[in-house]
Amino acid sequence: xxxxxxxxxxxxxxxxxxxxxxxxxxxxxxxxxxxxxxxxxxxxxxxxxxxxxxxxxxxxxxxxxxxxxxxxxxxxxxxxxxxxxxxxxxxxxxxxxxxxxxxxxxxxxxxxxxxxxxxxxxxxxxxxxxxxxxxxxxxxxxxxxxxxxxxxxxxxxxxxxxxxxxxxxxxxxxxxxxxxxxxxxxxxxxxxxxxxxxxxxxxxxxxxxxxxxxxxxxxxxxxxxxxxxxxxxxxxxxxxxxxxxxxxxxxxxxxxxxxxxxxxxxxxxxxxxxxxxxxxxxxxxxxxxxxxxxxxxxxxxxxxxxxxxxxxxxxxxxxxxxxxxxxxxxxx
Amino acid sequence: xxxxxxxxxxxxxxxxxxxxxxxxxxxxxxxxxxxxxxxxxxxxxxxxxxxxxxxxxxxxxxxxxxxxxxxxxxxxxx
Numbered sequence: 001x002x003x004x005x006x007x008x009x010x011x012x013x014x015x016x017x018x019x020x021x022x023x024x025x026x027x028x029x030x031x032x033x034x035x036x037x038x039x040x041x042x043x044x045x046x047x048x049x050x051x052x053x054x055x056x057x058x059x060x061x062x063x064x065x066x067x068x069x070x071x072x073x074x075x076x077x078x079x080x081x082x083x084x085x086x087x088x089x090x091x092x093x094x095x096x097x098x099x100x101x102x103x104x105x106x107x108x109x110x111x112x113x114x115x116x117x118x119x120x121x122x123x124x125x126x127x128x129x130x131x132x133x134x135x136x137x138x139x140x141x142x143x144x145x146x147x148x149x150x151x152x153x154x155x156x157x158x159x160x161x162x163x164x165x166x167x168x169x170x171x172x173x174x175x176x177x178x179x180x181x182x183x184x185x186x187x188x189x190x191x192x193x194x195x196x197x198x199x200x201x202x203x204x205x206x207x208x209x210x211x212x213x214x215x216x217x218x219x220x221x222x223x224x225x226x227x228x229x230x231x232x233x234x235x236x237x238x239x240x241x242x243x244x245x246x247x248x249x250x251x252x253x254x255x256x257x258x259x260x261x262x263x264x265x266x267x268x269x270x271x272x273x274x275x276x277x278x279x280x281x282x283x284x285x286x287x288x289x290x291x292x293x294x295x296x297x298x299x300x301x302x303x304x305x306x307x308x309x310x311x312x313x314x315x316x317x318x319x320x321x322x323x324x325x326x327x328x329x330x331x332x
Numbered sequence: 333x334x335x336x337x338x339x340x341x342x343x344x345x346x347x348x349x350x351x352x353x354x355x356x357x358x359x360x361x362x363x364x365x366x367x368x369x370x371x372x373x374x375x376x377x378x379x380x381x382x383x384x385x386x387x388x389x390x391x392x393x394x395x396x397x398x399x400x401x402x403x404x405x406x407x408x409x410x
Contacts, residue, residue: 033347037368152367162333170401188387212367225387228374264368269377 003123003166004173005330006133007067008300010162011059012287013050018042019155026051026151034155037083039263043158043288046141052081053096056139057163060097063135063163069097072165074131075105076121078114078138078292080321081145082107087332093137104131111189112259112320114138114292115162116177116328119316122166132168137161138292142220147192147207149214153222158288162296166172173331177243180234185323188226192217228265231324236273239317242327250275253329255302256314260294281307284319291320310332333380334409339396341357345372355397371400380408 019031019041035041046055056077060069075097077090092106097103110117115138139161145151152215166174185206194200200218207216215221235258243249250256258266260283270280283298290297295316302308312332319325339353345399346369348362359365377383381403392397400408 033364034368223387224347224371225374225385225390228371229384229386232374232378240395264375 001126001129002169002172002174003126004169005119005164005299005332006167007063008162008164008296008303009059009063009066010160010293010297010300011055011062012044012158012160012290013046013055014318015045015047016042017045017154022151022155025302029151029155037264038156039282039284040156040158040288041285044160046159050141051083052079052139052141052159052161053077053083053092055087055141055143055159056089056137056163057096058102059139059161059163060093060135060137064097064167067179069099071133071167072132072135073097073103074122074125076118076134076136077104077105077107077108078136079107079140080109080111080291081139081141082109090137093268096172099135111140111291111322112143112261112294112323112327113260113318113322113324115164115295116316116318116326117176117179117324118164118292119166119174119328119330120164120177120326122180126166126168130143134166136137136164136166136193138164138188138296140291140293142289142291143218147209147214147216149207149209152212152224153220158290160287160290160293160297162293162300164296170296175329175331176245177240177326177328178238179326180238180324182230182234182323185226185230188223188230188323189221189321191220194218227320231261231265231269231319232272233324234323235269235317235319238319238325239273239275239315242315242317246329248313248329250279252313253279255281256315256317257281257295257298257302258317260298261288261289261320292303292318303332333407335400338400338408341376341381342399345376346404353396355400356395358394359396359399360394377403
């Protein structure tokens, strides 16, 4: 029993925050320079009452316009922005999407590596004969975790959701995986308060910051330099090991799609690994970094633009908060 | 690497065209010295020296010379 990515759709919230708007809010900010370097022109931001599960719902509804939802027998939702502590958002979505009550459904909490893990879990469920059509939803609203004055992170992250169907087929299309985890990196990308370890601090005056950042443990903190160091150290090795495990070289790969963190970081990693530019698909200009949704959104865009075609071999690489990382090779 | 060569690479990666940069120039006084500039310096040091500078070490960097000291003066000829 083998697996294939059968279909992808994605959904972005209506409200757009572009660099001109950011520049008006933060006059000292040079949007041209940032745009050139980071590769992001605009990002979509969820409404005040719009959650990640709402975005996941819309992405799934869009997908069901061209897909029989009665086929779905398992639902996976990757998010770090759940509606409640419990029940899990996957259960809410089973009901809202009017999926059969015989589906299995669960949330899992990962960030930028989440789509790769979702593919692995889907493949495992299919290989074990537990499911035949898995709806994999990756949905995120990091904007809600950002301090209003945190310009640096506001310029990078966007909200969005992707719906992917992984289905049983008679030839394997989702090849071998490599994974990695290093919880020592936990403090470098974290929302420290609001869980059960540290309560949300209602005294907002504890926030500290400068022109670019605003730091408060109630909100997302990212140590950019350390995250960059982590990717420089781990990702070239991850790519190498994934190719080796699949008995492939870069020559066998038609396209490489990384988690769309930002253009500067991706370009540096691409050059370091000597991945040809014409094989490296980047897509973040109109979405920003949508965390676990960037890879399926980029893959869908590459298909829509006729860049990646049916039968192509694509290397997918995810990495981020945790630290957590993973990669695989898929046949489209 | 020659110090002048290093300063040229540094200027290029920090996108400084006009202003003069010397060994005792304070990096924090440069217009473009922000979080992105720090990423550029990390990339530069990885590419040219195969070294890693930790995020917290950037707090101690002031002048070009202090950055060179962090990289290790044995990497520079003159």
